[in-house]
Amino acid sequence: MKLNIAFFGSSLVSSYWNGAATYYRGIIRALAERGHTVTFYEPDAFDRQKHRDMEDPSWARVRVYQPTEEAALAQLKEAAKADIVVKASGVGVLDEWLEQAVLEYCGDSTTIFWDVDAPATLARVKENANDPFRELIPEYDMVLTYGGGNPVIDEYTKLGAQYCQPIYNALDPSTHHPVEPDSRFSSALLGFLGNRLPDREARVKEFFFKPAQQLHDKQFLLGGSGWEDVAQTIPNLDYAGHIYTRDHNAFNCSPLAVLNINRDSMAATGFSPPTRVFEAAGAAACLIMDYWQGVEQFLEPDTEVLVARNGDEVTAHLQNLSVERAKSIGQAARARVLAEHTYSHRAEQFEQIMKAERTSRAYV
Template sequence: MKIAFFASSLVSAYWNGAATYYRGIVRALHERGHEVTFYEPDAYDRQKHRDIPDPPWAKVVVYSAQSEAEVLQTVEQARGADLVVKASGVGVHDALLEKAVLDLQRPGTLVAFWDVDAPATLDRVHGDASDAFRPLIPRYDIVLTYGGGEPVRQAYRGLGARDCVPIYNALDPSTHHPVPPEPRFACDLAFLGNRLPDREARVEEFFLRAAAQLAERRMLLGGSGWGDKPLPGNVQYLGHVYTADHNAFNCTPLAVLNVSRESMARYGFSPATRVFEAAGAAACLITDAWEGLETFFEPGTEVLVARNGDEVAQHVRTLDAARAREIGQAAYRRVLAEHTYAHRAAQVDAVLEGCGARPVLAEAA
């Protein structure tokens, strides 16, 4: 199958939290025999902050997004693909792309919307009856999401989606795996995540509040945008951490922290990429509590769960190296057995096989 994928970036994780997800999915689809062309705009200085070269498992097309005409010319290059994917959060000309890809829809060409931030999309659409994306939803052959579970599925179906299927984050064992610890990442608790409006208050609660209670412990904060944030004295800010350093960042600390964005915690069933990256590195993960967590990992055995910063601090106080290793190894076994991108790509194939039998709506033909 020839797949055309319009999304933020495959080659740069700079201000692009979905990069690991895209890489894992696209690589696994390639390994199943599909031919993927990934179209990404030259935007947000991502091309200046590439962390991988063009990979052998996808053709990368970087296009200029200075004008709508240039975007439409790029979309036309995808004509004739067996599957055209418009991902959410491209970052430039999203509304134009959401409409333009539907012009490629015809018998033999499926068009899918792949939502990598379904809570934000649904909140926006439900909050604005005139949102331009809303009437387009029923025209897509299928909506795929990287999280959200049944609440997101029902929400999209309520908006007219023919079907909505979660394709969750996962692990690519070839890129995220245990490595020797690095002294520069040595600490008791580390958190990696960009500064975003609907995450900041939760980072303050689960990470900074915990750090303030553990003044004798060393903490690390990685991710873009935190440079002017007041931090407790025991927190060292690292700035953007490149993908190549993620394994050491996860393997070295006593524990690593996951803090969900507010919208994802509210919808549940939305494990962040960092959850599987940490498990793939056999790290001891402490996560904020969210509905559906037990679908992926067993609390207390494969992951430690906290409802607030006080509980994060308590986990760190009582955790020793042996217990941390035990939890990390249990998570590592679980993720390899059930949550790799090979598992997810097989699911995508099964979903698309069923989707291909559906007729194309007359108004979208």
């Protein structure tokens, strides 16, 4: 079963203000390696094309269109020839229009709404009974998400989804792997990489800035866009700004440990490991993670990851962390994700889902 897949998302070629880039790249590359054809449609928006961190890949066709309904419609008419048409959440331009238009123009294809921020999407729909997406959910052949577990499946089912299943973030070993420490980042005790977002900021203050202030004689490293004003207020904080994907391995491998902090909605829902978790584990970094339900499904606390419920626990982990233990945790995490959580595993899961869907169609 070789599939022709059309995928409307934020961007495949730029990670600039686009946290889903690694996820898209991992899934799509793994699907291509298994013989499927993917065309990725992305709008020319938010200066992402000016901040590309990769050329058009050999394993996917990329169609960049102007952020207008007319230009998007031309892409939809081409996409309608595909076996599967995916509309991802958070394209960033014409999202509501695309959600309706995919169903209208691509009805002969299998239509998938692929939610890369399910907790936020569900919260929005629940809070607004008139949200136009609410009525469209049952019209899609299936909803896939990149996290959320049974809580997300149950919520989408209540809203009428025909089928809902998470396909979790994972590791692409060809892009995220151990490298030598980089002098730009190696002086830090703890590094954190994440753009400044409203529903993340309070948790960053608690889990990252608070330990930095408590351990004022140690260096901390911050990467990501939007933190300029805050970074200036903490003397022992090095601010690296936007970190391109090509430098993620160096960022993860250089400090003694790296920190992942979920956004509010992800932490509350649980079962939503961010891309950064697998990037860090793939690089054999010692990862400290804020607690969320289901973490042990992906990494075992205390042996493959250090888990903290607040900033004080992050500080305690750092005070008790030796170079030897950090190395042991990082190596154990890498072994776990290589065995169970690569994008090859996720692509195989996608194939199984599509095989079942096509079988059920044959009996209708």
